[in-house]
Amino acid sequence: MTDRIFGDIPGHPPGSIFADRAELHETGVHRPLQAGISGSATEGADSIVLSGGYEDDEDHGDLIIYTGSGGRDQQTGTQTHDQPFAGRNRALAFSCMNGLPVRVIRGSTHDFVHSPPYGYSYDGLYLVEKYWHEPGRSGFRVWRFRLVEIPSISNRQREEPGAVSEEQGAYNVPAGRHREQTTARIVRNTLLAVSLKRLYKYSCQMCSVRLECPAGPYAEAAHIRPLGSPHYGPDVIGNMICLCPNHHVLFDNGAISVEKNLSLIGATGDLWVHRKHGIGREFLRYHREHYLTDP
Amino acid sequence: MTDRIFGDIPGHPPGSIFADRAELHETGVHRPLQAGISGSATEGADSIVLSGGYEDDEDHGDLIIYTGSGGRDQQTGTQTHDQPFAGRNRALAFSCMNGLPVRVIRGSTHDFVHSPPYGYSYDGLYLVEKYWHEPGRSGFRVWRFRLVEIPSISNRQREEPGAVSEEQGAYNVPAGRHREQTTARIVRNTLLAVSLKRLYKYSCQMCSVRLECPAGPYAEAAHIRPLGSPHYGPDVIGNMICLCPNHHVLFDNGAISVEKNLSLIGATGDLWVHRKHGIGREFLRYHREHYLTDP
Numbered sequence: 001m002t003d004r005i006f007g008d009i010p011g012h013p014p015g016s017i018f019a020d021r022a023e024l025h026e027t028g029v030h031r032p033l034q035a036g037i038s039g040s041a042t043e044g045a046d047s048i049v050l051s052g053g054y055e056d057d058e059d060h061g062d063l064i065i066y067t068g069s070g071g072r073d074q075q076t077g078t079q080t081h082d083q084p085f086a087g088r089n090r091a092l093a094f095s096c097m098n099g100l101p102v103r104v105i106r107g108s109t110h111d112f113v114h115s116p117p118y119g120y121s122y123d124g125l126y127l128v129e130k131y132w133h134e135p136g137r138s139g140f141r142v143w144r145f146r147l148v149e150i151p152s153i154s155n156r157q158r159e160e161p162g163a164v165s166e167e168q169g170a171y172n173v174p175a176g177r178h179r180e181q182t183t184a185r186i187v188r189n190t191l192l193a194v195s196l197k198r199l200y201k202y203s204c205q206m207c208s209v210r211l212e213c214p215a216g217p218y219a220e221a222a223h224i225r226p227l228g229s230p231h232y233g234p235d236v237i238g239n240m241i242c243l244c245p246n247h248h249v250l251f252d253n254g255a256i257s258v259e260k261n262l263s264l265i266g267a268t269g270d271l272w273v274h275r276k277h278g279i280g281r282e283f284l285r286y287h288r289e290h291y292l293t294d295p
Numbered sequence: 296m297t298d299r300i301f302g303d304i305p306g307h308p309p310g311s312i313f314a315d316r317a318e319l320h321e322t323g324v325h326r327p328l329q330a331g332i333s334g335s336a337t338e339g340a341d342s343i344v345l346s347g348g349y350e351d352d353e354d355h356g357d358l359i360i361y362t363g364s365g366g367r368d369q370q371t372g373t374q375t376h377d378q379p380f381a382g383r384n385r386a387l388a389f390s391c392m393n394g395l396p397v398r399v400i401r402g403s404t405h406d407f408v409h410s411p412p413y414g415y416s417y418d419g420l421y422l423v424e425k426y427w428h429e430p431g432r433s434g435f436r437v438w439r440f441r442l443v444e445i446p447s448i449s450n451r452q453r454e455e456p457g458a459v460s461e462e463q464g465a466y467n468v469p470a471g472r473h474r475e476q477t478t479a480r481i482v483r484n485t486l487l488a489v490s491l492k493r494l495y496k497y498s499c500q501m502c503s504v505r506l507e508c509p510a511g512p513y514a515e516a517a518h519i520r521p522l523g524s525p526h527y528g529p530d531v532i533g534n535m536i537c538l539c540p541n542h543h544v545l546f547d548n549g550a551i552s553v554e555k556n557l558s559l560i561g562a563t564g565d566l567w568v569h570r571k572h573g574i575g576r577e578f579l580r581y582h583r584e585h586y587l588t589d590p
Contacts, residue, residue, distance in 0.1 A: 058524075058525065060524075063524065065524070065525055085588045093548075097548065130521065130547070132549070132585040132586050133585060133586075134584075134585055144525075146523075146524075146525075209541070211541060211544055211545055211550070212550060213544070213545065213548035213549065213550040214548065214549050214550060214588040215548060218544050218545075218548065226425065228441075229353075229355075229358065229360070229441075230353065230360055230439075230441075244540075244541055245539075245540030245541050245543070245544050246504070246506060246539055246540050246541045248540070249506055249508070249513050249540050250506055250508065250513075252425070253388075253392060253508035253509065253510060253513065254427070254508065254509050255506070255507060255508040255509060289429075290427040290428060290429055291427050291428075293380045293428075293509040
């Protein structure tokens, strides 16, 4: 595990301009000096640079179709073989499966309406919505990633002070430092979820299923007492469980709940709890009292 | 099955004002003359009225915490017993599980900043994000529904003519009739998904699992060739399959695909296809060619 930082780098908010790759490296906004993707297959990708290297990239501003790395001739830059599903390409796939935010940096050489006039511009956090492969213009396989900018705060969140969005784990704060605190919250929430899933090796605490995907295993971190109005469950590991998507749906719809002694209600067996995972029994009670049809 | 209409009622866009419940009834914007919820447990809820009847309601504009029906004394209107999880309350839970949009109407008697000065105002489409129960102010159980207004169109969609959002099935169109066409598309897409899930009785076409929830069975309609840029898969039944959430994740992440002869790749068995479900083989090929790591 490196000290890879996800989310904004303190002191360098979106809109910050950097003279060159060395400055991006030193500030930690984008650490590799040459690679377009910063990341690893087991940790995810923390940042990408759009610098015009791949003719297949598409940039619509808050929607980017980004081309993965590899398969190019070092000298000419042209695609000479298929891009592998490995390393940095898998890093972006990991970010997709785990909802990790990616810093997007545009270089002036990117040559697009959204590019800065000189140097590099840090343009904010994006989520990898999908990934797939296709033949590039060269005919060789390229990996493609659909990145969508994390949307700005809705009116609803603004009108509801103190609210946390269940989807984003985003506390509302007064305007001004709003965006900064919101994205910090989203990042923190996502990293908490990843740490919980790692603890369980991505196995469901109810059925032990682990969904094996080419980019790695998949699981979901479910909040026991929901975030957001009117529940205001806390965004802590003790209020989360690691579930497969099926059990997540059953849990959220009151088909399954958990007794104080961790036996399942609505299914046989127990919730398996790792010794390092201190689940708040008050959150389990909250779920029983509010989600079971006949508590 | 009734002729229940989901989505906007033609000729009555959001902002339309109605003199009384009779006019809401005649136009079909909200059909029941007394009940606050229009819907059934097997079809979902098509509309609700906020008229101040329940002191437990909360209205934040684009976020509403709505109280279910039942359990009140007919004469005094006070809560005298628990609200059942049945009928109209289950209708709203069905809408939640299936992503069906609900028309929200506010009455002047609702007595809130968002209420119209007189009569009733149709205020647009909302999604039921969650539902649960809790003790109402009376101490008796009430069902609660968190409704969130379907968000307006993002800049991204505006900048990308012809785009369909995967999440919303929303074609982009030029400004003006924009909202109307977008929401019509969302509604159509959701109803298509429900019809597919009904055809399969909410069983997964890959593993036959059917998730049983108190409000009914749960399944997901997965697009084979994704909607939206840059895939532009069509929003038709032939481009959808009915899956449990686990197989939906495996399918979207390329862990599983489907051969031309319908045998599964990455899992044993076949995709079970109902004789009334004409799956487009070209969409299956698209999935194999773009999502399998080693096609």
